[in-house]
Amino acid sequence: MKKVLLPILAICGITACSPSTKKQQDSEVKEVSIATDDLEGGWKSLFNGEDLAHWKVKISKHELEDNYANTFRVEDGMMKVRYDGYEDFDQQYGHIFYDEPFSAYLLHLEYRFVGEQAPGGEGWALRNSGAMLHGQSPESMLKDQDFPISIEGQLLGGDGEHDRTTSNLCTPGTNVVMDGELFTPHCVSSSSKTYHGEQWVSADFLVLADSVVQHIVEGDTVMTYYAPQIGGGNVDPVDPAVKQDGKLLTEGYISLQSESHPIDFRKVELFDLAPYMDDPESLKAVLKKLRNR
Numbered sequence: 001m002k003k004v005l006l007p008i009l010a011i012c013g014i015t016a017c018s019p020s021t022k023k024q025q026d027s028e029v030k031e032v033s034i035a036t037d038d039l040e041g042g043w044k045s046l047f048n049g050e051d052l053a054h055w056k057v058k059i060s061k062h063e064l065e066d067n068y069a070n071t072f073r074v075e076d077g078m079m080k081v082r083y084d085g086y087e088d089f090d091q092q093y094g095h096i097f098y099d100e101p102f103s104a105y106l107l108h109l110e111y112r113f114v115g116e117q118a119p120g121g122e123g124w125a126l127r128n129s130g131a132m133l134h135g136q137s138p139e140s141m142l143k144d145q146d147f148p149i150s151i152e153g154q155l156l157g158g159d160g161e162h163d164r165t166t167s168n169l170c171t172p173g174t175n176v177v178m179d180g181e182l183f184t185p186h187c188v189s190s191s192s193k194t195y196h197g198e199q200w201v202s203a204d205f206l207v208l209a210d211s212v213v214q215h216i217v218e219g220d221t222v223m224t225y226y227a228p229q230i231g232g233g234n235v236d237p238v239d240p241a242v243k244q245d246g247k248l249l250t251e252g253y254i255s256l257q258s259e260s261h262p263i264d265f266r267k268v269e270l271f272d273l274a275p276y277m278d279d280p281e282s283l284k285a286v287l288k289k290l291r292n293r
Contacts, residue, residue: 042286043108046098046254047268049077058138059094059258060146071258072096079265081129081258083118090120093146094258097138103251104273107131107205110266113157114198121260127157129263130170133207134228134252140242147235148255149173149243151228153205153215154187155263158196165192167203167215167222173235173243176213177226186234190215190222200266209277210248 046054051074057067069085071094079096083089113127135150152170169176170187177183195201204216215223228249235243256265276283 042271044270044272045268046270047079047265050074052079052096054099056097056099056138057094058097058141058148058255060092061090061144062092063143064138064141068092068094077266079256079268081256081263083258083260083262086118086120088120089118089260091122091146095132095135095138095148095255096258097135097148097253097255098268101137101251101253102207102270102272102274104208104277105206106271106273107133107207107254108267108269108271109155109203109205110200111155111203112198112200112264112266113261114264115262118260118262125260126159127164127261128259129155129261130257130259131155131203131205132172132253132255132257133205133213134174134249135255136242137253138255140239142237142239145235145237147172148253149230149235149238150252150255151176151213151249152257153203155201155203155257157261158194160196162194164194165189165222166195166201167192167205167217169215169223169225171232171234173230173232173238174228174249175231176228183225184232186232188223190217192217192220192222208273210250 052072056065057072058064059066059068059071062068069083071081071083073080073082109131117126131153132148132150133153135148141148150172151174152172154168154170156164156166156168158164167190168187169190175182175184202218206214206216210227212224212226213228214221230243230247230249231245273283276286
């Protein structure tokens with residue numbers, strides 16, 4: 001695994017930052033290069049390469065655990081998203097959820113877009129998927145709900161011609177703090193390069209409860225934001241008892257999308273940082289240990 005850039009929170013600890021604390025944010029976050037491939041016992045494989053054990057499927061217009069048309073499947077050691085059983089995609093957006101919530105972690109994915117988009121897929125969904133972070137539980141989603149309330153690390157593949165960044169941010173039913181202000185638009189592009197064709201791409205997401213989130217592509221940090229929280233729109237329909245606007249997201253479920261374009265995942269791994277969150281010095285120590293291995 002390549003080196004990645006992770007922040008160490010050095011001053012006020014692991015706390016949510018309000019829009020008025022940009023100067024404090026700037027002083028809190030330092031980037032340190034750490035190798036994350038060899039710390040004993042820290043990594044957990046969420047996908048075992050054999051089956052979908054510990055994963056739950058929720059596809060819009062279908063009940064929980066109805067894996068319509070075998071959308072999510074395991075073949076050749078990869079988790080695959082396919083649409084060969086669809087006559088029309090018909091906005092049947094799907095998500096496959098790991099069955100355990102997490103609060104602080106580094107999520108590592110290796111993915112590639114393949115083949116052709118499903119019939120009826122929207123133009124914006126070409127070579128489009130995502131890793132949903134701090135999401136609501138699949139059980140709390142309504143049958144026809146299109147997306148879980150979550151923070152989306154949007155995964156995009158190039159169209160072979162135009163620049164198209166990946167590991168962007170989208171906010172279905174959420175808001176974040178960026179540049180010291182509450183960020184309410186639905187999506188914003190990262191600073192990543194474009195990845196055309198069917199090449200494998202490495203994406204990491206560092207999530208530290210309700211304090212800071214970073215998106216990392218091929219070892220480069222391409223986006224940082226703060227204070228993920230429920231708010232805004234872009235989720236329909238939604239249970240108002242679940243969508244509590246302004247509530248900070250301290251933990252949630254991880255899910256991967258089906259948005260009408262075939263995609264493969266060959267690695268879905270997680271390094272759990274929750275045991276270190278009560279003591280910023282312990283967090284710094286584990287990051288330093290990772291860096292120095």
